[in-house]
Amino acid sequence: MSTPLSPEQIERLARRRAGAKLGWYVHVGVYLLFNGAFFVLSELGVGHRHWSIYPALGWGLGVVLHGIAVFVLGGGSGVRERLIEHERERLRRTGR
Template identity: 65%
Template sequence: MNTPLSPDDIEHLARRRAGAKLGWYIHATVYLLVNLVWFMLWQFGPEFGLGARRWSIFPVLGWGLGLALHGISVFVLGNGSGLRERLVQKERERLQRGRGPGGT
């Protein structure tokens, strides 16, 4: 029941998917570079009191969670992923069954 995509549709979809993946790669690179600097400060920076350098773990973990969710949205749940396509197909079939003859 899938309608074939036109060459323009394929081009548009390919550019969107590539852009989403490139966005994640840039996000991951910035995450690694910034956290490398934080690690260097934590490891070799001045100590301002008992445990003062341990704060850096919180942004690392929080941002890491955000990066992981970004990756899931791009690579697992993104347009064209197998899981997303299966869910869309199931919804399409369910809606077509519910519509029946003469439905809108």
């Protein structure tokens, strides 16, 4: 069982989590903007045809991993909270 958070701790945690989510939304926006431009350049024949798929796939993987870190493993997610609780219990039992 964990102790209740103080109002200051709640505020700090809420701001940090909101900032992480906002960071992901900005990341997606920049991804869409740049990859849209890359697609247009690729279709206009700048360089080899259809080269824009490569940065879209690589950067897209980064966006997906960023999203997983924020929404699945980030603070407040069930997975992260269960892992933290598991580690607390292990440390309480073993002392290290």
